[in-house]
Amino acid sequence: MKINILPKILNRGKSAGSCHTEDELSDNTGIAKVAIVGTPNVGKSVIFNRLTGRHATISNYPGTTVTMSRGKIKIADIEMEIVDTPGMYSLLPITEEERVARSILLEEKPNLVMHVVDGKNLGRMLPFTMQLIEAELNTLLVLNMMDETEAAGIEIDINELESQLGIPVVSTVATRSHGIDNLKIKIEEAFK
Amino acid sequence: MLKDAPKQIVYGAAIESAIDSIQKLLAGNYAVSKKAIAILLLQGDTEIADKVKAREGDHFERITEIISQAQSGYGQELSYVMAMSRQQHARDILAKTVVSQPKIGKGFAERLSRITMHPVTGIPILIAVLYVGLYWFVGVFGAGTLVGLLEENLFQDWLNPLLLDAFEWLIPVDWLRNLFVGEFGIFTMGLTYAFAIILPIVGTFFIVFSIIEDSGYLPRLAMLLDRIFKKIGLSGRAVIPMVLGLGCDTMATIVTRTQETKRERIITTLLLALAIPCSAQLGVILGILSTNGMALLIWIITMLFVLLLIGYLASKVIPGKKTNFYMEIPPLRLPRLSNVLAKTYARLQWYLKEVVPFFVLASFVLWLGDLTGVFDYVIKGLEPIVRGIGLPNETSEVFLIGFFRRDFGAAGLYTMVEDGLIAGVPLVVAAVTLTLFVPCIAQFLVMIKERGKKVALAITAFVFPFAFFVGFLLNTILNALGIKL
Numbered sequence: 288m289k290i291n292i293l294p295k296i297l298n299r300g301k302s303a304g305s306c307h308t309e310d311e312l313s314d315n316t317g318i319a320k321v322a323i324v325g326t327p328n329v330g331k332s333v334i335f336n337r338l339t340g341r342h343a344t345i346s347n348y349p350g351t352t353v354t355m356s357r358g359k360i361k362i363a364d365i366e367m368e369i370v371d372t373p374g375m376y377s378l379l380p381i382t383e384e385e386r387v388a389r390s391i392l393l394e395e396k397p398n399l400v401m402h403v404v405d406g407k408n409l410g411r412m413l414p415f416t417m418q419l420i421e422a423e424l425n426t427l428l429v430l431n432m433m434d435e436t437e438a439a440g441i442e443i444d445i446n447e448l449e450s451q452l453g454i455p456v457v458s459t460v461a462t463r464s465h466g467i468d469n470l471k472i473k474i475e476e477a478f479k
Numbered sequence: 480m481l482k483d484a485p486k487q488i489v490y491g492a493a494i495e496s497a498i499d500s501i502q503k504l505l506a507g508n509y510a511v512s513k514k515a516i517a518i519l520l521l522q523g524d525t526e527i528a529d530k531v532k533a534r535e536g537d538h539f540e541r542i543t544e545i546i547s548q549a550q551s552g553y554g555q556e557l558s559y560v561m562a563m564s565r566q567q568h569a570r571d572i573l574a575k576t577v578v579s580q581p582k583i584g585k586g587f588a589e590r591l592s593r594i595t596m597h598p599v600t601g602i603p604i605l606i607a608v609l610y611v612g613l614y615w616f617v618g619v620f621g622a623g624t625l626v627g628l629l630e631e632n633l634f635q636d637w638l639n640p641l642l643l644d645a646f647e648w649l650i651p652v653d654w655l656r657n658l659f660v661g662e663f664g665i666f667t668m669g670l671t672y673a674f675a676i677i678l679p680i681v682g683t684f685f686i687v688f689s690i691i692e693d694s695g696y697l698p699r700l701a702m703l704l705d706r707i708f709k710k711i712g713l714s715g716r717a718v719i720p721m722v723l724g725l726g727c728d729t730m731a732t733i734v735t736r737t738q739e740t741k742r743e744r745i746i747t748t749l750l751l752a753l754a755i756p757c758s759a760q761l762g763v764i765l766g767i768l769s770t771n772g773m774a775l776l777i778w779i780i781t782m783l784f785v786l787l788l789i790g791y792l793a794s795k796v797i798p799g800k801k802t803n804f805y806m807e808i809p810p811l812r813l814p815r816l817s818n819v820l821a822k823t824y825a826r827l828q829w830y831l832k833e834v835v836p837f838f839v840l841a842s843f844v845l846w847l848g849d850l851t852g853v854f855d856y857v858i859k860g861l862e863p864i865v866r867g868i869g870l871p872n873e874t875s876e877v878f879l880i881g882f883f884r885r886d887f888g889a890a891g892l893y894t895m896v897e898d899g900l901i902a903g904v905p906l907v908v909a910a911v912t913l914t915l916f917v918p919c920i921a922q923f924l925v926m927i928k929e930r931g932k933k934v935a936l937a938i939t940a941f942v943f944p945f946a947f948f949v950g951f952l953l954n955t956i957l958n959a960l961g962i963k964l
Binding site for chain 1: 485486487488510511512514515518519522524526527558562565566568569570572573575576577578579580733736737738739744809810815818
């Protein structure tokens with residue numbers, strides 16, 4: 288059953304036209320690609336580490352990740368490459384690191400884009416989610432730092448958010464590994 | 480229950496119709512939707528515009544027309560208008576999904592956060608952090624106590640004599656044996672420096688740095704120092720690469736990517752190469768000057784003076800626009816021991832992987848230079864300069880090895896102090912000159928990679944004579960004032 292899923296996933300994003308452009312050449316590895324994007328300091332690298340079991344450097348200031356880290360994992364028989372990116376605030380880059388981060392979206396055709404946001408600042412980060420949806424990227428919204436969000440007295444209706452945006456939403460506390468299993472389930476579902 | 484279908488963002492009518500028309504004109508193949516390309520074009524994305532221009536040929540002109548036509552209907556830039564529409568849409572969604580009841584009263588963390596950023600309270604806090612973290616933990620404990628234990632007790636008294644005996648038995652030929660256990664031997668110099676001097680200092684620094692970065696103090700420091708940094712043509716954004724530079728300038732040079740303009744990146748790269756000592760240098764210097772408060776103070780004042788002066792001059796000379804600074808301030812958090820240790824371990828691993836082969840190689844080159852006499856020749860050439868700034872001849876060896884790596888040179892200075900070859904005014908002058916002196920080879924290579932050959936060479940060509948010039952000036956001033964240390 289699952290074997291049939293893969294070719295479908297891998298064709299996603301490749302548009303109907305058959306003429307070869309530089310963009311198509313970068314994506315011939317035959318492995319699903321998941322990009323982690325989001326504003327600096329929301330926990331992208333923690334999530335990357337939790338998913339891959341690796342140790343990308345994490346700290347409490349924006350801009351720790353200035354290059355891409357890549358790791359491979361398997362979720363429900365789907366082999367995928369996870370890419371951790373430097374922070375970016377929107378689809379329109381300002382700094383060099385943002386340009387680096389955007390290149391994965393514009394050139395590598397990820398099969399899934401995980402937009403990680405800080406639950407406390409959902410309002411400020413949501414416009415970027417909307418840009419990703421607008422770009423017709425297969426997007427998954429991860430509300431991270433939910434412990435701090437709750438402590439700040441903010442409650443988020445995940446189901447309603449899912450239906451308003453039309454994309455799956457997961458809540459996590461990545462530093463404590465809360466919600467990571469659920470995240471894996473959503474990643475798996477996003478490939479179906 | 481009936482749920483609404485997800486709603487799309489609605490931009491103004493003129494923008495929507497422009498998006499439609501552009502989309503229809505796009506014939507090329509793009510990795511994202513044509514709608515997204517159209518939207519980015521309307522927001523003035525030059526990178527996308529270049530791509531579209533290359534792919535669409537004649538149509539591109541028509542697209543440009545559509546964009547300027549759409550723009551003419553609005554008083555503000557389209558990117559601003561469109562951002563506003565998106566924000567409105569986000570607000571609508573938030574209103575339906577988020578309930579916020581802000582807790583009343585400000586917690587301890589909030590108050591602490593505020594006082595770290597206020598100039599009056601922030602500066603004393605910064606000094607306290609530097610005193611406890613850098614001076615006490617890295618300088619006195621790391622470079623003093625730990626290095627003493629490892630270098631004197633373990634290596635000098637026990638391990639190296641053991642190796643010396645072993646190699647005397649293994650290799651009876653003097654000149655060849657020196658490669659391993661001679662003055663510049665791989666074991667007696669390279670590995671001793673790496674593990675007995677550099678490792679404890681860098682290790683203690685990385686522990687302090689990990690605690691500071693995980694606490695969320697750095698962005699607050701950036702806010703605090705923003706105003707001072709503006710004077711030297713930088714913004715608070717430069718604080719993080721500069722503080723990181725106190726750990727390793729090579730790492731920090733890569734992190735300058737987070738800065739917005741090329742101008743800022745060049746100034747920061749220059750200051751990192753010149754006036755920011757790396758942790759090994761800093762630890763050694765704090766260690767050897769810690770017994771003499773006045774000497775340490777002179778070193779600190781000189782370094783700050785050079786940093787501010789060169790930054791100020793560079794900001795006048797290097798053209799480019801000033802940027803506004805805004806940084807997310809994450810909450811203050813209690814650092815987690817497991818994360819601090821894991822990070823320290825990862826950084827040490829990275830550091831040793833880089834440093835050990837280099838030290839071994841440097842030992843080999845120095846041994847070869849010593850054997851062939853080239854080394855003497857270079858040292859003889861350096862001696863007049865070194866004497867000119869009031870330093871003993873032996874210091875030229877330190878400068879020569881400092882050329883290979885900053886930390887290597889600093890470790891050399893440490894052993895000179897131990898042997899009683901240098902003290903007082905010359906020691907301060909040597910410490911200052913060595914701190915300013917050329918970036919290490921790794922940093923130089925990264926400078927080329929990040930800033931290009933021209934900038935990297937220009938910076939190095941400036942730093943090299945400038946370091947000796949400052950040393951000379953400091954020596955002259957201290958002697959003229961009759962200061963004894």
